[in-house]
Amino acid sequence: MTLRFDVRKRLREFTLDAAADLPAGVTLLEGPSGAGKTTLLLLIAGLAVPDGGRIALGERVLADAATRTFVPPAARNVALVFQEYALFPHLDVAANVGYGLRARSVPAAERALRVRRALDRFEIAELAGARVNELSGGQRQRVALARALVVEPAALLLDEPLAALDPATRDRVRGELAAMLADIGVPAVFVSHDPSDRAHFGARTLRLERGELAR
Amino acid sequence: MLRAVVAFAAAVLVAFIVLPLAGLLAHITPGGFAEALRTPAAHHALQLSAITTTITLTITLLLGTPLAYVLARADFPGRRLVDAVADLPIVVPPAVAGIALLFAFGRNGTLGPLLHAFGVQLSFSTAAVVLAQTFVSAPFYVRAARAAFAAGDRTLEAASATLGMGPLRTFAYITVPLAAPALLGGAVLTWARALGEFGATIMFAGNLEGVSQTLPLAVYLNLESGDLPIATALSIVLVAFSLFVVAAVRLTAEREAA
Numbered sequence: 001m002t003l004r005f006d007v008r009k010r011l012r013e014f015t016l017d018a019a020a021d022l023p024a025g026v027t028l029l030e031g032p033s034g035a036g037k038t039t040l041l042l043l044i045a046g047l048a049v050p051d052g053g054r055i056a057l058g059e060r061v062l063a064d065a066a067t068r069t070f071v072p073p074a075a076r077n078v079a080l081v082f083q084e085y086a087l088f089p090h091l092d093v094a095a096n097v098g099y100g101l102r103a104r105s106v107p108a109a110e111r112a113l114r115v116r117r118a119l120d121r122f123e124i125a126e127l128a129g130a131r132v133n134e135l136s137g138g139q140r141q142r143v144a145l146a147r148a149l150v151v152e153p154a155a156l157l158l159d160e161p162l163a164a165l166d167p168a169t170r171d172r173v174r175g176e177l178a179a180m181l182a183d184i185g186v187p188a189v190f191v192s193h194d195p196s197d198r199a200h201f202g203a204r205t206l207r208l209e210r211g212e213l214a215r
Numbered sequence: 216m217l218r219a220v221v222a223f224a225a226a227v228l229v230a231f232i233v234l235p236l237a238g239l240l241a242h243i244t245p246g247g248f249a250e251a252l253r254t255p256a257a258h259h260a261l262q263l264s265a266i267t268t269t270i271t272l273t274i275t276l277l278l279g280t281p282l283a284y285v286l287a288r289a290d291f292p293g294r295r296l297v298d299a300v301a302d303l304p305i306v307v308p309p310a311v312a313g314i315a316l317l318f319a320f321g322r323n324g325t326l327g328p329l330l331h332a333f334g335v336q337l338s339f340s341t342a343a344v345v346l347a348q349t350f351v352s353a354p355f356y357v358r359a360a361r362a363a364f365a366a367g368d369r370t371l372e373a374a375s376a377t378l379g380m381g382p383l384r385t386f387a388y389i390t391v392p393l394a395a396p397a398l399l400g401g402a403v404l405t406w407a408r409a410l411g412e413f414g415a416t417i418m419f420a421g422n423l424e425g426v427s428q429t430l431p432l433a434v435y436l437n438l439e440s441g442d443l444p445i446a447t448a449l450s451i452v453l454v455a456f457s458l459f460v461v462a463a464v465r466l467t468a469e470r471e472a473a
Contacts (some may be wrong), residue, residue: 186282
């Protein structure tokens with residue numbers, strides 16, 4: 001499964017114009033603040049509409065300006081881990097993790113089983129009934145990742161998933177996150193503006209500056 | 216000295232509010248209260264108010280929620296104008312609302328012939344009570360809902376979408392639950408305003424027992440006709456509901472702040 005994009009989107013100060021083919025595994029997307037990194041993720045997730053170009057995931061076209069194709073975010077099966085995680089405050093941890101399965105109408109019994117497995121995998125089983133606002137930063141990050149991966153997405157996008165953590169937690173969580181993403185079987189785009197992420201995630205790196213990609 | 220003046224001014228106003236309301240209780244015995252509430256006139260008024268305010272609230276929730284959402288989230292030409300129009304009934308005098316409704320939906324009103332062609336006669340009916348109540352009370356809910364939808368965290372809705380929920384289910388599972396305290400507060404205010412509705416109702420729906428004589432109208436009619444116990448008893452019922460509303464709105468506001 002390859003994520004291919006070649007998109008244009010007018011931003012306030014410049015036009016984002018980015019093209020790349022990303023195979024399975026982690027790709028770091030680096031660049032200074034305001035370079036268009038988050039916008040690129042939003043375009044891939046379907047939360048922003050490109051002005052031109054094409055996005056495809058494997059054989060599936062997600063957006064194509066030429067044919068006026070636009071698959072809405074809910075139908076893309078592209079998971080996004082938000083910078084501040086965007087956990088649902090009115091739901092407990094298990095309901096947050098199971099949300100995407102509920103969206104896919106997975107039967108309750110199977111849903112409970114898959115949520116259980118995800119919680120075990122991310123070592124947060126004891127937090128199943130906890131409210132989101134009772135969690136530490138590192139715990140939130142795991143819940144967000146469990147919620148994104150439990151639906152077995154065709155691609156995973158992470159928008160500076162370590163930025164919301166304090167420095168001490170960040171160093172610990174970075175290692176954990178690298179281990180969890182090491183064997184991911186789908187394209188994963190990891191937005192970062194921390195150069196030390198490169199050593200941990202080791203993978204391909206794309207650099208975005210003022211809307212333009214450099215390799 | 217200044218302190219004493221402030222305290223005195225505050226005490227005067229509080230006493231001015233409390234004394235008349237408490238005085239209602241002095242004008243009726245518990246036995247008289249119970250007896251007055253058992254009269255057909257009181258019974259009809261209570262029943263009619265319960266039914267009409269329930270229908271009004273239902274209509275307001277069904278039509279007001281989409282309107283509030285559109286006003287909070289959509290950008291379209293004339294949005295500010297629609298926004299202002301939606302608030303208008305709050306400041307329009309109820310008697311003016313009543314005569315306007317009569318001119319629009321009355322037998323000789325603008326839409327009268329059309330309604331008549333379908334065999335519908337709105338004025339001086341229970342339906343007219345509901346229309347009058349909805350006209351004056353719906354804006355309270357719309358205002359509260361609009362503010363809640365505008366303040367809602369869009370990132371959470373975006374997260375819901377990327378997890379596979381379409382717009383309608385995202386609205387039901389994320390937007391509404393997170394706005395629930397404000398929506399509830401607005402609904403309570405709308406219900407209270409509908410319950411107290413007098414001016415527009417008496418102009419547009421008349422004052423017929425069992426048809427359009429809601430609680431406030433029954434208070435007025437029984438006072439006029441000299442049946443003080445019924446007027447007093449129904450007034451006490453209305454004050455009790457008002458107290459409940461004030462308490463409910465405060466509680467939801469406090470829970471929201473917590």
